[in-house]
Amino acid sequence: MRRTLSLLAGTVLASAVLTGCGGDADTPSTAAPGTTLVIWADQRRADALKPFAAAFAADNGVKAEVVAVTQNQQQTFVTASQAGKGPDVMVGAHDWIGNLVQNGLIDPIQVSDSEMDGYVDVARKAVTYQGKVYAVPYAVESLVLYRNTELAPDAPETVEDLVAQGERLRRTGKASQVIGYPISQQDGQSGDTYHMYPLFTSGGGYLFGTDAQGDPDPSDLGVGTPASIKAFERIAALGEKGSGVLRRSSTSDNASAAFTSGKTPFMVAGPWRLPDVRTAGTKYAISPVPGFAGAGPARSFVGVQSFFVASKGANKALAQEFVSTTLGSPEVADALYEAEPRLPALKESLEKAAADPDVKAFQDAAATAEPLPSIPQMVAIWGPFNTLIHAVIKGEPVAAAVTAAGAAIKEQLGS
Amino acid sequence: MTQDTVAGARSAAPRPSPPSPPPRREWSAHPGAIAGRVVTAGALAGIGLWTAAPLWADRHWAGLACVVAVTAAALAVYLSPKRLPGKYLFPTTLLIVLFQLFPIGYTLSLAATNVGDGHLGTKAEAVTAIETSSVRRDPDSPEFRLTVGERDGALVFLLTEPGRRDVRLGDADGLRPLPGARTNTGGRVVEAPGVRVLTAAEAATRGRELTRIVVPVPGGGIRSQGLTRAYQGTAGSRYDASCDCVVSDGRRYHADEGEGRFVAADGTALDQGWKVGVGLANLTAVFTDSRLGADVVGVFAWNLGYAVAVVVVSAALGIALALALHHPFMRGVRIYRTLVVLPYAMPAFAMLLVWRDMFNTDFGLVNRLLGLDVDWLGTGLTARLSVILVQTWLGFPYMFLVATGALQSIPGSYLEAAKVDGAGAWQRFRAITLPLLMLALAPLLVSSFAFNFNNFNGIFLITSGGPFPADDPTVGATDLLITYTYRMAFGQQGADYGLAAAMSVYVYLIVALLSIVSFRRTNAFREVDR
Numbered sequence: 001m002r003r004t005l006s007l008l009a010g011t012v013l014a015s016a017v018l019t020g021c022g023g024d025a026d027t028p029s030t031a032a033p034g035t036t037l038v039i040w041a042d043q044r045r046a047d048a049l050k051p052f053a054a055a056f057a058a059d060n061g062v063k064a065e066v067v068a069v070t071q072n073q074q075q076t077f078v079t080a081s082q083a084g085k086g087p088d089v090m091v092g093a094h095d096w097i098g099n100l101v102q103n104g105l106i107d108p109i110q111v112s113d114s115e116m117d118g119y120v121d122v123a124r125k126a127v128t129y130q131g132k133v134y135a136v137p138y139a140v141e142s143l144v145l146y147r148n149t150e151l152a153p154d155a156p157e158t159v160e161d162l163v164a165q166g167e168r169l170r171r172t173g174k175a176s177q178v179i180g181y182p183i184s185q186q187d188g189q190s191g192d193t194y195h196m197y198p199l200f201t202s203g204g205g206y207l208f209g210t211d212a213q214g215d216p217d218p219s220d221l222g223v224g225t226p227a228s229i230k231a232f233e234r235i236a237a238l239g240e241k242g243s244g245v246l247r248r249s250s251t252s253d254n255a256s257a258a259f260t261s262g263k264t265p266f267m268v269a270g271p272w273r274l275p276d277v278r279t280a281g282t283k284y285a286i287s288p289v290p291g292f293a294g295a296g297p298a299r300s301f302v303g304v305q306s307f308f309v310a311s312k313g314a315n316k317a318l319a320q321e322f323v324s325t326t327l328g329s330p331e332v333a334d335a336l337y338e339a340e341p342r343l344p345a346l347k348e349s350l351e352k353a354a355a356d357p358d359v360k361a362f363q364d365a366a367a368t369a370e371p372l373p374s375i376p377q378m379v380a381i382w383g384p385f386n387t388l389i390h391a392v393i394k395g396e397p398v399a400a401a402v403t404a405a406g407a408a409i410k411e412q413l414g415s
Numbered sequence: 416m417t418q419d420t421v422a423g424a425r426s427a428a429p430r431p432s433p434p435s436p437p438p439r440r441e442w443s444a445h446p447g448a449i450a451g452r453v454v455t456a457g458a459l460a461g462i463g464l465w466t467a468a469p470l471w472a473d474r475h476w477a478g479l480a481c482v483v484a485v486t487a488a489a490l491a492v493y494l495s496p497k498r499l500p501g502k503y504l505f506p507t508t509l510l511i512v513l514f515q516l517f518p519i520g521y522t523l524s525l526a527a528t529n530v531g532d533g534h535l536g537t538k539a540e541a542v543t544a545i546e547t548s549s550v551r552r553d554p555d556s557p558e559f560r561l562t563v564g565e566r567d568g569a570l571v572f573l574l575t576e577p578g579r580r581d582v583r584l585g586d587a588d589g590l591r592p593l594p595g596a597r598t599n600t601g602g603r604v605v606e607a608p609g610v611r612v613l614t615a616a617e618a619a620t621r622g623r624e625l626t627r628i629v630v631p632v633p634g635g636g637i638r639s640q641g642l643t644r645a646y647q648g649t650a651g652s653r654y655d656a657s658c659d660c661v662v663s664d665g666r667r668y669h670a671d672e673g674e675g676r677f678v679a680a681d682g683t684a685l686d687q688g689w690k691v692g693v694g695l696a697n698l699t700a701v702f703t704d705s706r707l708g709a710d711v712v713g714v715f716a717w718n719l720g721y722a723v724a725v726v727v728v729s730a731a732l733g734i735a736l737a738l739a740l741h742h743p744f745m746r747g748v749r750i751y752r753t754l755v756v757l758p759y760a761m762p763a764f765a766m767l768l769v770w771r772d773m774f775n776t777d778f779g780l781v782n783r784l785l786g787l788d789v790d791w792l793g794t795g796l797t798a799r800l801s802v803i804l805v806q807t808w809l810g811f812p813y814m815f816l817v818a819t820g821a822l823q824s825i826p827g828s829y830l831e832a833a834k835v836d837g838a839g840a841w842q843r844f845r846a847i848t849l850p851l852l853m854l855a856l857a858p859l860l861v862s863s864f865a866f867n868f869n870n871f872n873g874i875f876l877i878t879s880g881g882p883f884p885a886d887d888p889t890v891g892a893t894d895l896l897i898t899y900t901y902r903m904a905f906g907q908q909g910a911d912y913g914l915a916a917a918m919s920v921y922v923y924l925i926v927a928l929l930s931i932v933s934f935r936r937t938n939a940f941r942e943v944d945r
Contacts, residue, residue, distance in 0.1 A: 061614060061616035062619050082535045102533040102687055103532060103533060104540055104543070104687045108548055131551070132548065187771065188792065247777055248776065254778065311543075314623075315622045316623070316626050317626050318642065321641030325643070376533065383888030383889070384885075386888075394790075401885045404884075407886060412888075
């Protein structure tokens with residue numbers, strides 16, 4: 001029995017030492033870094049990038065590995081990079097920049113101004129943060145209005161015009177829904193700020209003002225102001241207690257299903273829906289998202305897909321070389337456009353792609369769009385704003401809901 | 416479902432072995448036994464070496480010491496003819512430490528820091544990030560063509576410029592002409608006196624060294640951008656150790672070791688912070704932060720109600736069905752049993768998503784079938800009812816299965832004897848069937864409670880914790896402690912791992928406490944304890 005006890009004590013001791021092991025894992029690795037360039041991208045982009053990575057590797061006598069990361073790309077990148085197991089090059093959306101910079105995980109890309117002039121303005125603006133370029137942009141995406149030209153031959157000029165056209169079709173039984181406008185996130189449980197933004201801006205609202213460097217200014221919050229209440233009152237008029245055009249049950253997926261099956265003449269969506277619409281064989285046309293009558297233009301958010309150089313990658317010099325020479329080339333932009341029809345950020349490729357009337361339409365629609373804010377404070381917006389959208393569409397008192405959301409955002413910004 | 420795995424893990428808990436009776440044991444001289452010992456020793460040493468190699472390469476001495484200690488202990492236990500109890504205890508102890516104690520310890524250590532977005536790394540990492548990201552390319556910087564060379568073991572820049580024919584050499588001492596170097600048509604240097612020109616692969620291998628080189632020139636420095644280009648730029652921020660501050664564009668940001676940030680006199684802080692210890696602040700935040708405290712109390716109350724409701728309703732339903740199908744006059748029992756078990760046989764993950772869509776106000780099956788227009792998941796009360804309903808549907812077949820098994824093991828003679836004594840059907844159920852059923856079911860009810868208390872999927876996939884009140888996006892009507900904590904760590908509001916870790920410590924404590932109390936009350940494990 002004594003022996004058992006001492007043994008038990010021994011094993012516990014040994015394993016207690018073991019628990020101490022977790023502590024200093026961030027001792028820098030002094031092992032040879034090796035020369036395999038690791039690139040992380042989502043599935044589609046990974047497939048499109050593989051030939052270019054292979055060619056680059058062969059030219060430079062190194063190896064390259066393109067890894068498809070299917071979910072939570074930003075989170076995975078942050079966690080892996082911090083643990084020293086991240087990639088050298090990351091493919092992602094420009095609005096990650098603020099968070100990645102505050103975590104010290106990406107480096108500025110030092111390219112000349114003339115090189116940046118090769119990109120469309122909105123893309124250049126999007127990847128610039130605190131006056132420095134943090135990514136090489138390759139695709140620009142923003143919201144547009146798809147319409148079924150058999151049901152609605154003319155592009156509506158205003159929201160009111162759109163509703164009138166849709167209501168007429170619904171009365172005559174040609175459509176069952178006025179518009180497929182995504183109000184809720186995919187899980188159906190909270191509002192969708194990204195899709196609501198065009199109507200919000202047309203009604204006179206904004207999220208953040210602009211600071212001296214051209215970045216969004218968290219000290220100038222546009223939610224909770226009288227202008228934002230007015231904007232949401234116009235939105236509420238379309239909600240469930242208003243005309244019922246906008247409903248919380250509508251998500252990006254079922255809006256698309258309704259549009260491609262001809263149940264609704266209109267849909268607000270981005271270029272990622274284009275393949276679905278084309279496959280479904282619906283006769284369609286693309287135009288900018290209309291604004292309210294007598295109000296400002298409906299500005300949608302622009303997301304810019306970009307390449308980042310990881311600060312903590314093992315082969316930073318090689319990554320910089322790959323990103324600033326190979327990935328910035330028109331050939332890569334063309335290949336990525338082939339993989340998925342999102343607007344190329346490179347002017348040269350965009351001109352080529354604009355031969356396609358759809359691309360031209362996306363380009364026109366993006367003219368009034370503005371980059372999705374990339375400052376880290378944006379995280380304070382999502383939750384309250386999503387909840388606010390649901391409250392307003394549901395028909396709760398607008399002023400109270402907007403004021404409460406503004407206060408909730410302010411509280412989070414302050415902490 | 417995971418109820419069964421939870422229950423399985425519990426019943427597989429180690430039993431203390433009886434004390435080894437013989438005072439001395441000797442090695443068996445049987446050839447098979449000898450071979451077995453050799454293989455064991457080899458396997459243990461092999462596993463040890465396999466684990467140790469990467470730690471050795473990373474110079475991770477503490478980890479290495481652990482591996483050596485554990486391997487030595489394993490060898491001592493398994494290569495000795497004695498220590499029979501140790502042979503059983505060793506692996507279980509190791510597993511408990513690795514998968515129970517270590518995660519708890521690690522979570523506790525996280526809870527004592529402010530780790531989260533903006534505070535992930537060390538101060539040195541933050542300083543590096545600040546300095547690196549402050550480098551600004553001079554607008555009129557020439558587009559240098561860079562060739563990486565090596566002189567006396569150190570990397571040097573061989574630079575040319577468009578429109579100039581000469582080659583210059585740059586290193587930490589500055590930039591100077593390098594006569595006699597040959598360039599190709601692209602302006603890259605192919606040969607230089609006294610310098611070995613590196614291939615791209617060679618330069619890439621020394622990438623870390625390369626990106627650190629700054630060639631000082633008047634008005635800034637020349638740095639590489641990749642392997643073939645260089646630019647002239649200036650670093651806007653610099654860490655000054657003498658004042659423990661960052662000087663950025665003429666302003667001083669002093670290190671605040673309590674916050675883990677560089678803060679200027681007017682309170683503005685630099686984006687990049689670092690991880691600092693905050694002691695018990697995260698653990699006491701529940702008590703000191705009134706808003707957080709109120710949220711947690713509300714969530715806890717609902718969480719408890721949810722777990723109890725799901726267990727009670729699904730157990731009642733399962734037992735009732737089992738009794739009905741156990742009745743001797745029942746026909747077609749097999750078909751019914753198969754049908755009842757179906758929800759249990761289908762993947763819960765997919766079923767939860769299907770249920771979520773069935774509750775959709777406009778397109779959902781529930782409203783369409785019943786001709787209702789109820790906003791099921793949009794108001795607090797209906798959302799709570801919905802999640803309880805779904806979890807009951809998923810959970811009752813398990814209770815049904817267990818109850819059916821337990822019913823079949825109740826000897827019919829007990830009931831007959833009661834009948835002879837004149838007991839009615841209800842009395843027989845109350846006095847004989849139910850107590851005997853509960854004997855078998857009680858531990859499972861407790862584990863089912865523990866499971867549902869932390870039923871992340873059951874909430875997250877249906878309501879994501881919502882609906883949320885307009886003035887507080889952090890807590891929803893159906894939030895369990897675990898979904899609430901999850902959103903804190905990985906939600907849209909930015910990561911706050913420190914606080915989330917503190918919350919999960921509380922979740923762990925609550926579940927552990929409730930389980931211990933209920934196991935005591937129900938006398939589960941009675942036989943084991945005896």
